[in-house]
Amino acid sequence: MTRLHVVHTTDYRYGAPVTVSYNEARVTPQTDAAQVVLETDLKISPHTTALSHYRDYWGAKVHTFDLHSRHERLTVTSQALVEVHRTEKQHAPEDLLDWDELTSEENVEEFSDFLPQSRLSEPGESLAGAAHGLAAGKSPHETARAILAWLREEMEYQPGTTAVHYNAETSFSERRGVCQDLSHVVIGALRAVSIPARYVSGYVHPNPEAEIGETVAGQSHAWLEWWDGRWHSWDPTNHKPAGDHHILVARGRDYADVTPFKGILSGGGPDTSLGVKVAITRQA
Numbered sequence: 001m002t003r004l005h006v007v008h009t010t011d012y013r014y015g016a017p018v019t020v021s022y023n024e025a026r027v028t029p030q031t032d033a034a035q036v037v038l039e040t041d042l043k044i045s046p047h048t049t050a051l052s053h054y055r056d057y058w059g060a061k062v063h064t065f066d067l068h069s070r071h072e073r074l075t076v077t078s079q080a081l082v083e084v085h086r087t088e089k090q091h092a093p094e095d096l097l098d099w100d101e102l103t104s105e106e107n108v109e110e111f112s113d114f115l116p117q118s119r120l121s122e123p124g125e126s127l128a129g130a131a132h133g134l135a136a137g138k139s140p141h142e143t144a145r146a147i148l149a150w151l152r153e154e155m156e157y158q159p160g161t162t163a164v165h166y167n168a169e170t171s172f173s174e175r176r177g178v179c180q181d182l183s184h185v186v187i188g189a190l191r192a193v194s195i196p197a198r199y200v201s202g203y204v205h206p207n208p209e210a211e212i213g214e215t216v217a218g219q220s221h222a223w224l225e226w227w228d229g230r231w232h233s234w235d236p237t238n239h240k241p242a243g244d245h246h247i248l249v250a251r252g253r254d255y256a257d258v259t260p261f262k263g264i265l266s267g268g269g270p271d272t273s274l275g276v277k278v279a280i281t282r283q284a
Contacts, residue, residue, distance in 0.1 A: 001085045002244035003038075003284035006203050006218060008277075010261050012074040015271025021067045023263030026250045027078040028061045029202065034086035035248060041079040046071050058257060060250035076261065080247075081283070088232065088241035096141045097229040103194050111196035111227060113253060120254035121199075123188030124169030131189040140195055140228040147189045148234055155182055157237050179222040180255050182236040187254070190226050197226040198251050200233070201258040205245035205280045218280035220260065221246070 008027050031037045042063055044051065050066040067074070101107070108115065117123065123131070134150060135143040158176040168188030171181035183199055190197040204221040223235040223242050233242040242248075250258035 001083055001284070002205075002282060003081065003083050004205055004245070004247060005081050005281045005283055006079070006247060007279045008078045008203070008220070008260075009275075010076045011275040011277075013273045013275070014072050014074075014268045015273075016267055016269030017070050017072050018067070018074070018265050018267040019070055020267075021074070021263055021265035023065055023067070023074075023076075023261070025063045025065075025076055025078070025261050026056075026060050026201075026258055027076070027260050028063065029080045029082050029247050029249050030059060030061060032248065035082050035084045037080060037082050039079075039081040043077045043079075045073075045075045045077075056250075058250060058252045060252075060258065082247050083284075084244045084247060086233070086243055086246060086248075088243075095229045096139065098139060099194075102140050102228060107196075114196040114198045114227070115191060115194065117188060117191055118253040118256070120167045120184050120256060121188040121191060121197075122167050122169055123185070123192050124172065127168060127172045127185065127189055128192035131192040135193045140193075143193055144190060144195055144226055144228060144232070147193075148186065148236070151182075151186055151189065151236065152239050155185060155236070157182060179235075179237040183222045183224045184254060186234065186236050187224050187226075195226050195228060197224055199224055199254045199258060200242070200248060200251050201255070201260070202249040203247040203278060203280065204235075204238075205247075205282060208245060210282055212282055212284065215279050215281040218278040220276065220278055222255070225251070 028040050029037050048065050048067055053063045056062050134146045156176040159178055168184040171177040172185050187197040200223050203218050207216050210216050225231050225233045235242050252258045
């Protein structure tokens with residue numbers, strides 16, 4: 001078990017005054033079987049009394065708020081204290097399905113959200129064809145492992161090379177991308193061979209050797225989960241399952257379902273700048 005305190009600050013500086021805005025934020029970790037959220041806090045500047053929250057279709061906690069006073073800057077600071085005990089458990093062979101079981105009518109219906117390609121996971125012919133080639137003669141679990149091993153060699157993590165609208169096909173054609181691109185590529189390949197896969201967003205503590213009490217610059221992060229009789233996690237940026245240093249915030253079909261912050265506003269101008277800072281402190 002690892003206890004982590006995370007502070008995520010989003011800072012918009014507008015090029016022109018904003019007179020009204022309607023916003024939603026997905027920045028609060030959620031409790032599940034692998035992590036327990038002990039404390040959370042959300043601060044918004046300028047202050048608003050129109051703050052509420054709900055759970056979206058995928059289970060993420062979404063804060064919504066309105067601002068109706070003139071402002072030139074918006075700062076949203078989320079804090080959370082989370083205990084994480086996320087490990088990749090050893091699977092029993094009887095827990096894993098063959099292709100006939102995986103693609104049964106019952107499973108196709110149950111995982112109908114995570115089987116069709118989404119706009120951002122669309123793999124294109126080259127990636128889909130390679131995935132089908134890797135699946136030949138293998139079980140679903142062996143296929144997933146083969147796809148992960150192959151893409152580890154094919155794709156390169158390279159910050160600053162892509163945009164949020166890139167889909168799996170575009171990222172794969174360039175053979176590089178950031179964590180969300182790598183996740184979309186893997187998800188697109190898995191779905192191409194009928195393996196359910198979902199996108200995960202959250203935070204990662206980048207230094208397992210950090211001392212207790214030491215605050216480090218963390219990262220907003222993305223990884224994925226796939227199902228072959230049970231759910232497995234995989235972080236394609238770090239080439240390993242998500243572990244005790246991964247904090248889950250939201251799941252969905254792709255990045256569009258879990259966008260940390262979005263809204264509509266009146267004003268703002270073209271010269272708006274965005275600053276994002278994540279600080280993580282290991283407490284146990």
